[in-house]
Amino acid sequence: MGFFKSLSGRFLLLTILFVMLAEILIFVPSVARFRMTELQERLELAQLASLSVLATPDDMVAPELADELLDNAGVINIVLRRNEVRELIISKPMPAPVDETFDLRDASPMQLITDALRCLFAPDDRVIRIIGQPIKGAGLEIETVLYERPVKEAMRDYGLNILWLSALISIITAALLFFSVRGLLVRPITKVVDNMMSYRDDPADARRIIEPSSQIRELHEAEQALQDLQVALSQSLRQKARLAALGGAVARVSHDLRNILTTSQLLADRLEVSSDPVVARTAPKLLGALQRAVTLCESTLTFGKAEEPAPTFQKVVLRDIADEVLENDALRKTGDLVDFDRKVSPAITLVTDRDHLFRILTNLVRNARQAIEASKVAGTVTIRAEQIGEEIHIRVEDSGPGLPPRARDHLFRAFEGGARQGGTGLGLAISWELAHALGGTLELEATSQDGTCFLLVLPRKR
Ligand SMILES: Nc1ncnc2c1ncn2[C@@H]1O[C@H](COP(=O)(O)OP(=O)(O)OP(=O)(O)O)[C@@H](O)[C@H]1O
Ligand SMILES: [Mg+2]
Known part of the structure; x- marks a missing residue:
């Protein structure tokens, strides 16, 4: 059964089906046509027989001769109307009443097809009458009665021949199509799929990148696209590996540096109690600087x-x-410069990660407070929220001094955007990542010397 689930198997099956269907569409009309010709032939034979009677002086023949003529034509009786008055009849005694009469002169194709099908399924021993136009204008009308069986047998033989032929044709066509589809489609597709799998197993191995080779345009394009994709992917994987190595190195350096710095902090602590007033005065600054370095x-x-x-x-x-x-x-406030305000309806709920959301808001609020404190002008930090459709829009606004250009240019980029003394420039970068992990977005909506507004949009449901 698995075979018919494959592309070539499906093709084989469909081809056989379609060819068979086409053959049936041809079969029915051609059998009807065969019957029509067969009946017409009988009429012609009957007409020939009647002509030999016409050759006699008084249109009369001995009964034995009449029987012989009728047997030759394969009919039971013949009626030939020459004109309005002359009518010639030769006949044998009727074996049974006529079952059905067919007039061939004005039968439509549809009629012929129905008659043929009915004939195929009718009982074998029917006696039928056929009426037709005599050939060569030899009269007005010719009519003959005959047994249907021989006609029917001829039709059956003919039909069976067609069926055998169609079976043969469909098998040959299907086989040809099967092999061409295999060669043209299945094999190239399998090749591409094999390459994908081998590439997946080891994307770092550049030899596994596909070489476009298909002669068929569409497949060639697919191979080309796959190649581009693999080249880009391999490149970014290499870059990622390099960055990871770099990150590892930075982490090691930071780690050791932090240990060195904490030792220095311990040593510097003692400077505060130094008897030298200059040393004692600079010690707190040194300690502050060390603390910032440790934090970094x-x-x-x-x-x-x-x-x-x-x-x-x-x-x-x-x-x-x-x-x-x-x-x-x-x-964490220092001094009383900053006021907090919150305009959030208690009805607003959302499905999200509590801790992530908490950290994002904390980062934004802290930045705003720090900006106001640094500006030494009193101001307010406001959290405002509204529900818009299936989204919750949360704004953290402040009346502070606005983002410094450096922060604006490197917004949301780790280590780069920090423009604050003692800041690491990570808060916004981390918040941005967290917002995306929650399926939301974080953007800077407005900033000027009158204040700043960050907009966090989160989906209401997961
Ligand atoms: N509301 C704000 N008003 C003015 N400047 C801001 C505001 N928010 C952020 N900034 C500026 O953007 C910079 C980057 O902020 P971010 O939170 O990423 O880093 P940081 O606050 O310097 O350090 P960290 O948060 O990692 O301790 C800040 O240094 C600050 O200069
Ligand atoms: Mg910050």
């Missing part, structure tokens, strides 16, 4: 781990999370 190393290490745990989706009430974020961030 630690963030690099965290980012290097890269694989965030996959989100676990659950239904959350947005307002609860917003409140928690703001309360947490308020604890």
Whole structure:
């Protein structure tokens, strides 16, 4: 059965079916036509027989001769109308009443087909009458009665011949098609599929990239596209491997650097209690700088781990999370420059990862607060949310100084966008990745000296 699921198997089956169908479409009309010719022939024979009677002086022949003429023509009686009055009849006693009469003069093709089919399925011993036009204008009408059986047998033989022939033709056609489809389609496709599988097993092996070789245009194009894809993929895999190696090196350096720095921190701690006033004064700055360096190393290490745990989706009430974020961030405030505000309806719920959403909002709120604090002008950070269709639009707005150009140019790019003293430039990059992992987007909606607005769009359902 598996064979008929293959492309060539399907083709074989369909070809046999279609050829058979075509043959049947030819078979029926040609059998009808055969019957028509056969009956016409009988009429002509009957007419010939009647002509020999006409040759006698008074249109009369001895009964034995009449019988012989009728037997020769294979009919039971003949009626030939020469003109309105002259009518010639030769006949034998009728063996049985006539079962059906067929007039060949004005039969439509459809009629002939039905008659032929009915004849094939009728009982064998019917007696039929046929009426036709005499040939060569030898009279007005000729009519003859005969047994249907010989006609029917001839039709059967003819039909069987056609059937055998069609079977043979369909087998030959199907076989030819089968082999050409195998050669033209199946084999090249198998080749491409084999190549895909071998490439999948080891994409790093450049020898496994396909060489387009098909002579058929469509397949050649497919091979070409596959080749392009494989070349690009192999390249990016190589690049990825290189970047991973680089990342590994950076992680190792960061790790060792952090250890060195913590040791230096311990040593620097002692400087604070130095009796030298200059040393004691610069010590806090040195400690601050060291702390920032340690933080940078630690963030690099965290980012290097890269694989965030996959989100676990659950239904959350947005307002609860917003409140928690703001309360947490308020604890880190220095001074009283920043006010927090939250405009979120308690009715807004969404199915998302609570922890991811918390981290995104924390990053955005912290950035906004830090910007305001750095500007030394009082301001507000607002979380605002609305539901639009199946999406939740969450805005984190502030009245701060706006994004510095460096941050704007490298927005959402790890390590590159940081323009803040002590920042690593990772917060926005991580938030962007988290938002995408949740099926959402994060973008900078507006920024100017009057403030900044980040827009986080999340799907309401998973
Ligand atoms: N609301 C904001 N207003 C003004 N500047 C902003 C705002 N948000 C971000 N920025 C700028 O964009 C830069 C990048 O932000 P990001 O959160 O990615 O890094 P970071 O805050 O410097 O460091 P990290 O968050 O990793 O500690 C920031 O350094 C800051 O200059
Ligand atoms: Mg930040």
